[in-house]
Amino acid sequence: MKNISIFDSTLRDGAQGENISFSADDKLKILQRLDSFGVTFVEAGNPGSNPKDLDFFKRAKALTLKNTKLVAFGSTRRKTLTCEEDENLNALLTAETKYVSIFGKSWKLHSDIILGATPEENFAMIGDTVAYLVSKGKKVIFDAEHFFDGCKDDPDFALSALKAAEKAGASAVVLCDTNGGCFPDEVEEITKKAVETVHIPVGIHCHNDIGCAVACSIAAVKAGAAHVQGTFIGIGERCGNANLSVIIPNLQLKLGYDCVPEKSLEDLTPTAFYIAEIANTKLPGSAPYVGRSAFGHKGGMHVDGVAKDPKTFEHISPESVGNERSFLLSEVSGRSTVLSKLISFDKSLDKNSPETKRIMEKLKKLENAGFQFEAAGASFELMVLKELKRFKPFFNIEHFHVVSSQNYNTFGLEKANAMVKVKVGDKYEITADEGDGPVNAIDRAIRKALEVFYPQLKRTHLIDYKVRVIAKGDSTAAVTRVLIESTDGEKIWTTVGASKDVIDASLIALLDAINYYLYHKVGKAEKNQ
Secondary structure, X not given: OOEOEEEEOOOOOHHHOOOOOOOHHHHHHHHHHHHHHOOOEEEOOOOOOOHHHHHHHHHHOOOOOOOOEEEEEEEOOOOOOOOOOOHHHHHHHHOOOOEEEEEEEOOHHHHHHHHOOOHHHXXXXXXXHHHHHHHOOOEEEEEEEOHHHHHHHOHHHHHHHHHHHHHHOOOEEEEEEOOOOOOHHHHHHXXXXXXXXXXXXXXXXXXXXXXXXXXXXXXXXXXXXXXXEEEOOOOOXXXXXXXXXXXXXXXXXXXXXXXXXXXXXXXXXXXXXXXXXXXXXXXXXXXXXXXOOOOEEOOHHHHHHHHHOHHHOOOOOHHHHXXXXXXXXXXXOOHHHHHHHHHOOOOOOOOOOHHHHHHHHHHHHHHHOOOOOOOOHHHHHHHHHHHOOOOOOOOEEEXXXXXXXXXXXXXXXXXXXXXXXXXXXXXXXXXXXXXOOHHHHHHHHHHHHHOOOOHHHHHOEEEEEEEEEEEOXXXXXXXXXXXXXXXXXXXXEEEEEEEOOHHHHHHHHHHHHHHHHHHHHHHHHHHHO
């Protein structure tokens, strides 16, 4: 099995994505998670570019990393300066990382226009920088910026940039599709030329501007690349970087390459959710391998096939990447779908079981009342557990009161205050909080009260809130459906509520969200004791 070095640039290239900003604490958390997952390299920024990165590298020195080599990032020396005179270059030494990633020009267009350098000057900048860092005890990874565009324009120039880095002592050269506009067949052909040209490991770094970053990365590996760069969930400038949460399982599970420790793949989905949570970005449900819908089945024929043998409609086992199978309830699914979900709770159930018939009737009544469970698997699970007498609520809302107000002379969100009284066992807690609107206020008040009994709830929060009017009528008769997405930083679950009153519908969904989390984090733990 051939080893592939995985080089994660979430903390540097990923941070260049729109609306992405990492604090030094964020970076430290992600670094440790990537180390635990088994990523070979983590590129974390330039210590000379801003105080935040300098602070990060200082604090990272105290960490004991088991699998990951931390990498500082910078550029070749300036044309008019020696390496000793270049402050940005020497700032890399303050990071005290064994590995340094340096980018330089491999497209003559950039050398001519941006640097104003002759080919000889450009290659000297590359060679001098690599040699200088090697003399300081560093292992240098040379990123050949715009390599594929450069190679299509002037192959000799692009390949000479690689040779200059190799001659100066680089440990690896990386071919960058910086503009993200290449197709896989182009990448494969050009990578073969690079592999034949140099005698050190060749890597690949792709951007996703035409949606081919993953395919191009795999094409490069097939052509001989032994080092793959990307960001764990594909975030990055413009359309993002090559998505490592797709590349790693593709290479390891499909093509037989060794990228990370075998057991790490079972942590692929939780790691992706963890990083998305810190990045404050939503992981698409349709994301390959790690998305909530990656192993979701809706059509009756698909559901029936998976129930008989998962291989009929699943390319891998969801558990192998830390995900889980889901059966989506809708008007096209029917009893076979419901039964497939029920079997996950009790394998003794069949379509003629009294429990199955009772749950089907309950489901019909709830759907008639405005509930819809296709996207709200957590609420469906709680409903089934209640019908099977396997769920006991962790708390009761004894009373709540919400007051909201809006100043129409100013712009801003509606402010609200909520008071709630909860009962857990034979104990009560009364608390209040305020929020941006009545739903936010009641959510905050309930969580504040329950955290007295269940401090684990501090890890959870609401990440999406959707309201839909589903029955037309007069203003007091319209039925409102509310969908709420919640997370604990590693998993996302969705609950639903329906009522003629939007606050009541929201409260139903909120209570389901909390009970679902407590069932899996507290209830199951108590059963295992």
